[in-house]
Amino acid sequence: MDQDLQLVKGNEAVAEAAARAGCRYFFGYPITPQNELPAYMSWRLPELGGVYLQAESEVAAINMVYGAAGAGVRVMTSSSSPGISLKQEGISYLAGSELPCVIVNMVRGGPGLGSIQPAQSDYFQATKGGGHGDYRMVVLGPSDLQELVDLTYESFNIADRYRNPVMILGDGIMGQMMEPVRFPELLDPQTLPVKEWATTGRGGKRKENNLINSLYLDAEACWEHNQKLGEKYRQMKENETRWEILYEDAEFYFAAYGTTARIVKKALESLRQRGYSVGLVRPISLWPFPDQAFASLAEKARGYVVVEMSMGQMVEDVRLAVGSELPVEFIGTAGGVMPHPSDISDKMETLIREVGGHK
Amino acid sequence: MVNEILIAGFGGQGVMLMGQILAHAGMEQDLHVSWMPSYGPEQRGGTANCGVVISEDPVGSPVVTEPTECVVMNLPSLEKFESSVRPSGHLFVNSSLCDQEVKRDDIQVVTIPVTEEADRLGNARVANMIMLGALASCLPNLPFDAIKASLRAVLPERHHQLIPINEKALERGRELYQQQ
Incomplete structure (x- = not known):
């Protein structure tokens, strides 16, 4: 047998893959069928010197993601359909402010509270922009647990490359099932390139303040911002299409x-x-x-x-x-x-x- | 060859662990495997089941609806799943908790009073391992040693002092299967 193969539950596989990709910050709120993911992070991230925090709501969690991403670290949140709906405002702000993060949706039946069984009925929400404004994000839909691991690992690179949220779109089965997987190596986040744009303080070196913001009161400036984002989305189309x-x-x-x-x-x-x-x-x-x-x-x-x-x-x-x-x-x-x-x-x-x- | 195995019982009888040991053993044999729990508004003492697929080809759906091998550890599970077993498949019945005859005559029925057998071994909680020993004996793809090795791999380390009694239970299950 391949010694590196491990029999792992999907939710835990995503969590470990994220940790290996250098994610050290997780903010979430419980919902079936993805609870094993935050549960895993609650011990794994402290073990790696990171932070796990169960927020008071999904809205709080996604805004904590905003804060951590603004500070330049690799950060993740996860939920399932109704919880992802609650995060939509935050996702729009993350895209508008050009902040990289990874969001996992283990989709369950809807609409409303729906069921807790597997579904794919959040495709529109994920791919057409569930939040407001002209934004896009890369949405990845793995079909087995090895692919789930590999794409989760890669999603942090994609998020950083474009300074944009990336979504992993799974479903209840993918979260709950076990399959053999092989994990990539554990990455030390200290070895990642420094994000010069992050709001980590001037430290006596930078002359200008870094600003993270999605508000452009001047219409022309907002239009320019959208053109810049549009060019980024065009590059994503060119480079990140997978099939x-x-x-x-x-x-x-x-x-x-x-x-x-x-x-x-x-x-x-x-x-x-x-x-x-x-x-x-x-x-x-x-x-x-x-x-x-x-x-x-x-x-x-x-x-x-x-x-x-x-x-x-x-x-x-x-x-x-x-x-x-x-x-x-x-x-x-x-x-x-x-x-x-x-x-x-x-x-x-x-x-x-x-x-x-x-x- | 594909084995689609369904293991059902009360929450707490160890049906999830049985499935995980099988899936792990299949993985050790370089086979494609999946394990999928029933999940719903479950509660302690309610019914629980898991599906395991062990196959030479990649696994399609991990959800088992027509098992080739089915284990029922209690009466509600027998009533629920008897009709789902594939013709000429195997149905393993815990007769300690199922005082009802199996109606199907197109399947192989293996009846084992695992609770009494476990008591005889001195620990009622290894009833699931007796049943697993019987079940594994009809899966030619999984050598018995692989099941034992997987028991060690899947069982959390804090329970490892219980490995000898669990191994004894696996072997007792195999004996009982061979006697039938």
């Missing part, structure tokens, strides 16, 4: 992300065994959305089935990417119910029959 395609020579494709993608892979294999020419496009970055992946298949693809644990959210981005020439069908579950592989393959068989595809 996976299975079977690049297929005629019909599933599109799915996160936990759903691994269920789709099972349906896909059973269809291929029965002679169907099917593949999978799996967006890994949900924003920026991998339009290129769909464009690369335009010559050959004859139709798509989008599968989500929602009533249909990512399907809109797939339709935008694919255009109106091809059928884009949808099958989804909601409220915390998991899609079943046989329902998924039935949907694909129906599409192939209607389009007159080959077996």
Whole structure:
């Protein structure tokens, strides 16, 4: 056996990956199904000389993240759907003030208090800006625990690179399940480049005060600020788009992300065994959305089935990417119910029959 | 080969630990594994279950709905999960707490009074390990030594003085399985 493999719960895997990435500050408020994440941080961060704090509310927690990020440290918060809604104002302020941080959403059924079971119904909120204003953030949707670990680790680099929040979009299953993972090395935050913009005091060296702020009372200045942000988002699109395609020579494709993608892979294999020419496009970055992946298949693809644990959210981005020439069908579950592989393959068989595809 | 295992019982009977030991043993055999607990508005003494998938291929859904092997440690679990077992699959019944006949005739039923057996070993709390010993005996992918090694790896160190009695319970479970 690989000696480095550990059997770990998803919530704890994110926490350890963040600690290894040099995150030493965590502010949160409990909510199912992500409680093991703050629980892990509550002993792990003090052990590493960091700070864990359970705030009095989600709103307080995200604003503590704002403060810590402003001081230039790697910082994280986590929650699940209703709690993430409460953080939206803070996320908008973080983006407006250009502060790097990592936010984890282990999505549960909604709307409102919804259920505590796994869902993907926060896709719109995560990718279209749940808070106000013209902001964007990189949203990553891992589909197994190793990818969850790797993307969490990388998300701190992305956040620092662009001085912007990054969101890890998981779900209740990903938080609760155990799978073998291998952790990257433990990074000493002292070895990270100094953030010259951080508000850590002039220390007798800097001539000017650093200012962290999202208020621009002058309209022209606010417009300039938005143009600067817009250029940053353009660079994120150019550099941070991630996806996976299975079977690049297929005629019909599933599109799915996160936990759903691994269920789709099972349906896909059973269809291929029965002679169907099917593949999978799996967006890994949900924003920026991998339009290129769909464009690369335009010559050959004859139709798509989008599968989500929602009533249909990512399907809109797939339709935008694919255009109106091809059928884009949808099958989804909601409220915390998991899609079943046989329902998924039935949907694909129906599409192939209607389009007159080959077996 | 894929084993989709469901282990169900009362909270406190150690069903989560049974599943974690199996998943760990599968990992040690370089197999793909997942472990997934039922989670809901659970309470102490309420029902709890976990699903374990052990496979030569990457695991799709970690949620087990049609188990190939199912363990029921109490009557509510038998009533809930008997119908879900895949035809020709195995159902392991804790007959100490299930005074009801299994109705299915298309599955293999293994009946073990694990509470009484555990009492006989001198510790009622190792009932789960007796059942795990029986269950592991019908999983050819998992050598018995791997189960024992995983017991040590998964059990928190503060409980390691209990490893000998737990190993004895695993072996008793294997004996009882072989007798059936």
